[in-house]
Amino acid sequence: DIQMTQSPSSLSASVGDRVTITCQASQDISNYLNWYQQKPGKAPKLLIFGASNLETGVPSRFSGTGSGTDFTFTISSLQPEDIATYYCQQYDNLYTFGPGTKLEIK
């Protein structure tokens, strides 16, 4: 099974800050990686697919990079509505979610 790790597990940032989350796969997954946003009590929402492709309707302040085993998710300028938990997910071999990163406003 492919294992996914994320760091940090939580972070606190100010409005306007650049925020970066990393995700690492236990083996090469090429670019078969999604990023999701989940707000409390809601279903996850797809933000990025194929490691770097922005889903339709998602603000351009969200971006993703990486391939192989190491991936990065960035919010270029944090907005209050971005407070959520963010998950990476590999889909190279079945599907596995990372443990999540909880983002809070400082």
Add this chain to the structure above:
Amino acid sequence: QVQLVQSGAEVKKPGASVKVSCKASGYTFISYYMHWVRQAPGQGLEWMGIINPNGGSTTYAQKFQGRVTMTRDTSTSTVYMELTSLRSDDTAVYYCAREERLWGQGTLVIVSS
């Protein structure tokens, strides 16, 4: 409109089974795979398995093999997820998801004696 509507919350005793439904509308049911994902209280997302509504083939996460069954009814555009031999740590919100982009509202399953 395009949506997935799941069945209501369930309370089950340990050892029992639960069957959660997910009714699709607004699109061609057999054209999209359906995932099941669960989330225990305060925990992360856990992928359980996937069903191809066109033919009914399934693939399950190793953790759930032998305890989970995913089925579909094309006449009602509904997929089902049945989990047997329930334990307290199966308490979670269960989601269906049409590939990555369309999710149901979630179904809370509580396992408690």
